Amino acid sequence: MVKTLPFRHARAAGVDEVVVPRRHPGRWALALVLLVMAVMIVEGMVTNPAMRWDVVGDYLFAAPVLEGLGMTLRITVLAMAIGIVLGGILAVMRLSGNPVLVGVSIGYSALFRSIPILVQLLFWFFLSAVLPTIGLGIPFGPVFVEADTNTLISRFGAALLGLGLAEAAYMSEIIRAGLLSVPRGQSEAAAALGMSRGRALRRIILPQAMRFIVPPTGNQAISMLKMTSLVIAISLPDLLTSVQTIYARNFLQIPLLTVACFWYLVMTGVLSVGQLFLERHFGKGVRV
Amino acid sequence: MTGDALVRAEAVTKSFGHVRALRGVDLEVHRGETVCLIGPSGSGKSTFLRCVNHLEKIDSGRLTVDGELVGYRRARGKLYELREREICRRRADIGMVFQNFNLFPHLTVLENVVEAPIHVRRERAADARARGRELLARVGLADKADAHPAQLSGGQQQRVAIARALAMRPTLMLFDEPTSALDPELVGEVLDVMRELVKDGMTMIVVTHEMAFARESADRVVFMADGTVVESGPPRELFAAPRHERTRAFLSKVLM
Numbered sequence: 001m002v003k004t005l006p007f008r009h010a011r012a013a014g015v016d017e018v019v020v021p022r023r024h025p026g027r028w029a030l031a032l033v034l035l036v037m038a039v040m041i042v043e044g045m046v047t048n049p050a051m052r053w054d055v056v057g058d059y060l061f062a063a064p065v066l067e068g069l070g071m072t073l074r075i076t077v078l079a080m081a082i083g084i085v086l087g088g089i090l091a092v093m094r095l096s097g098n099p100v101l102v103g104v105s106i107g108y109s110a111l112f113r114s115i116p117i118l119v120q121l122l123f124w125f126f127l128s129a130v131l132p133t134i135g136l137g138i139p140f141g142p143v144f145v146e147a148d149t150n151t152l153i154s155r156f157g158a159a160l161l162g163l164g165l166a167e168a169a170y171m172s173e174i175i176r177a178g179l180l181s182v183p184r185g186q187s188e189a190a191a192a193l194g195m196s197r198g199r200a201l202r203r204i205i206l207p208q209a210m211r212f213i214v215p216p217t218g219n220q221a222i223s224m225l226k227m228t229s230l231v232i233a234i235s236l237p238d239l240l241t242s243v244q245t246i247y248a249r250n251f252l253q254i255p256l257l258t259v260a261c262f263w264y265l266v267m268t269g270v271l272s273v274g275q276l277f278l279e280r281h282f283g284k285g286v287r288v
Numbered sequence: 289m290t291g292d293a294l295v296r297a298e299a300v301t302k303s304f305g306h307v308r309a310l311r312g313v314d315l316e317v318h319r320g321e322t323v324c325l326i327g328p329s330g331s332g333k334s335t336f337l338r339c340v341n342h343l344e345k346i347d348s349g350r351l352t353v354d355g356e357l358v359g360y361r362r363a364r365g366k367l368y369e370l371r372e373r374e375i376c377r378r379r380a381d382i383g384m385v386f387q388n389f390n391l392f393p394h395l396t397v398l399e400n401v402v403e404a405p406i407h408v409r410r411e412r413a414a415d416a417r418a419r420g421r422e423l424l425a426r427v428g429l430a431d432k433a434d435a436h437p438a439q440l441s442g443g444q445q446q447r448v449a450i451a452r453a454l455a456m457r458p459t460l461m462l463f464d465e466p467t468s469a470l471d472p473e474l475v476g477e478v479l480d481v482m483r484e485l486v487k488d489g490m491t492m493i494v495v496t497h498e499m500a501f502a503r504e505s506a507d508r509v510v511f512m513a514d515g516t517v518v519e520s521g522p523p524r525e526l527f528a529a530p531r532h533e534r535t536r537a538f539l540s541k542v543l544m
Contacts, residue, residue: 189390192341193404193456194380196372203407207394 055255059246060262068242069263075159075228075238076267080221082164087171092201094176105172112169118230121162124153125234155236159228167224174216178209210282218275222268239263294319294460294491295340300349301515302335309335311515312349317460322492324502324523327512328538333495336512337462340493341382342375353382354459380408383453387465389445391437391452397424398433401452409456416455423451427481443474447481454485461485463494499542503527511535 045051059065090108093101112120128149137143153161182205190200229240237245243256250256295317302310310332317323325333338344339351342359351358359375360367392400401420405411411419424430427447429440437445446466453461463482467475479501485492486505496502502509503523510520513534519526527543530536 183390185386185388185390186392188343189384189386189392191343191376192379192382192384192386193452194376194408195404196376199407203403204392208392 050254051258052252052255055250055252056258056262059243059256059259062246064237064242064246065239065259065263068237068239069267071237071242072225072228072239072263073267075156075163075231075236076221076225078160079163079167079228080224082160083167083171083220083224084175084217086165086168087173088175090168090172091175091179094172095179109169109172112166115166117162117166117227118233120166121158121230121234124158124161125155127153127158155231155234158234159231159236163224163227163230167220170220171217174220175209175213178211178213179205181212182208207282211279214275214278214282218271218278221275222271225267225271226264292319293317294321294354295493296350296352297336298350300336300339300351301347302332302339302344303347309515310339310346313512313515313517315510315517315520317491317493319491320489321507322486322490322494322505323520324506324509325493325495325512326497326499326502326509326538326542327518331512332515333512334464335515337384337464337493337495340460340462341379341384343384345369353378376408380404380456381459383456383458383461385446385449385453385461385463385466387468389437389442389449389469391445391449393437396434396436397429397440397448400437400448401455404452405455420451420455423454424448426454426484427451428477441474442470443477446470446478450478450481450485459491461490461492463492463496465495465497467496467498497542499527499539511538513538 046053090105094105096102115123131149133146134149134152135143135146137145179201186204186208187197187200190204191197195203228238231238232241232244235241239260243260247253247256293316295315297313297315300310300313301308313332313336315323315336325336327333335344339346340353340358345359356378357367358378359370361370361374362368391397392403395403398417398420401423402413402416405416405419406413409416421430421433424433427450429444429447429451432440432444432448437448440448450466466482467478470478475498479498482492482494482501483505494501494506506523508520509523509526511518511526511530511532511534518532518534519530526535527539530539
């Protein structure tokens with residue numbers, strides 16, 4: 001039998017030594033070295049006249065920069081939307097048990113994950129060279145509607161297709177992993193209550209899978225935000241293209257790229273906070 | 289042992305790959321009857337139970353619930369697998385309680401209970417919620433309606449699972465080892481709820497290792513081994529004077 005002694009008894013018994021945690025002098029030394037290096041770098045950048053901080057300030061809120069920023073945000077949101085919706089469909093196809101749908105889903109992922117995104121962007125952009133018109137009609141029969149490919153797939157459209165279709169391939173893997181992470185018993189319980197597979201997926205499985213889907217999707221969104229800068233290859237006026245157009249005239253590359261960096265940092269920060277809130281929302285019922 | 293057979297199984301077989309889980313099960317369960325399936329693990333008790341609501345497809349034989357084939361339709365001398373809608377409609381009338389409760393963790397207790405009545409039966413939300421609260425009161429959990437499953441003990445979770453199944457007004461209740469995952473001191477509260485159902489005349493098939501429950505509450509006890517029914521009879525007879533050596537050996541191990 002072990003008896004817990006009240007505090008004053010412990011004192012009286014002479015076991016009142018103070019506990020001293022282990023010291024970590026190495027950590028302090030390392031922090032100091034890094035701090036000095038950081039101060040040196042910042043000092044060097046701030047005092048360097050070639051950095052032209054006045055130019056950074058002038059262009060931070062300049063109209064073309066803000067317009068480019070808007071374009072970057074629009075592409076990010078729309079391409080992610082395409083990726084999530086199409087990725088969700090591909091994930092459900094993959095898990096459907098229908099061999100045709102499973103095959104299509106696997107083939108899609110394999111194709112779009114194998115080709116560099118930059119190549120896909122250029123491909124959609126130059127598609128009109130081999131396919132001048134796109135029409136809708138009966139296979140091998142009459143065509144009802146026909147449109148010029150260049151009108152149908154604008155620069156903007158090419159950007160969305162290039163980024164969104166590739167994103168769908170990655171999102172389908174993330175969503176599939178999320179759906180598979182929900183224990184089998186959940187779909188069995190739903191089935192035993194007479195729910196169809198579709199209803200069980202929407203009402204029971206997907207809400208639980210969200211907890212596993214949201215964090216990697218946040219990563220994808222952040223990575224998409226940065227990947228939009230690839231549209232510079234098809235001259236779509238996004239944030240990067242806008243600052244490039246400016247420094248092509250005034251040759252102040254670093255100050256203008258600093259402007260772009262500032263906005264990318266801000267947008268990534270906002271997305272990270274949004275991700276935090278989503279995670280909290282979908283963690284409901286799991287933590288007590 | 290009154291009324292006609294609600295569940296009728298004839299020569300039902302089921303294999304998982306090379307493992308023959310059921311090798312010709314014959315069994316009848318009558319309306320209002322409580323049947324306990326007992327037997328060593330791997331004897332096919334749970335598999336048979338899962339066949340009754342088509343969570344597992346049978347390979348051969350005939351299995352009917354309320355006169356309708358489970359999962360199939362007979363036409364021109366062949367059995368055609370049913371469409372999903374039909375399977376769901378029939379499952380909705382059969383309640384099932386699982387060993388691991390399988391409550392929906394993202395929904396509150398009351399939401400768990402009313403989910404299927406509202407979205408499968410298309411009951412009005414207000415009616416379903418009122419009845420859901422009634423059922424929770426019946427299993428002694430009226431005050432837990434707004435809790436999440438993770439906040440409940442195992443015994444409480446299993447009682448919610450029973451209320452959830454009852455909310456669909458089932459004609460048949462299936463229990464798959466409902467107390468096996470519970471701490472010993474929580475088994476009693478779940479068995480109490482099940483005894484109430486027996487009293488109310490619910491038709492029940494219970495796979496269990498609770499011999500005391502089988503002895504007191506079952507109308508009939510069925511002993512299964514190696515995928516077949518070895519023997520069945522009223523609990524008093526089966527426990528006191530088993531006819532088969534297998535039954536005797538099993539009972540001598542579980543009845544101390």
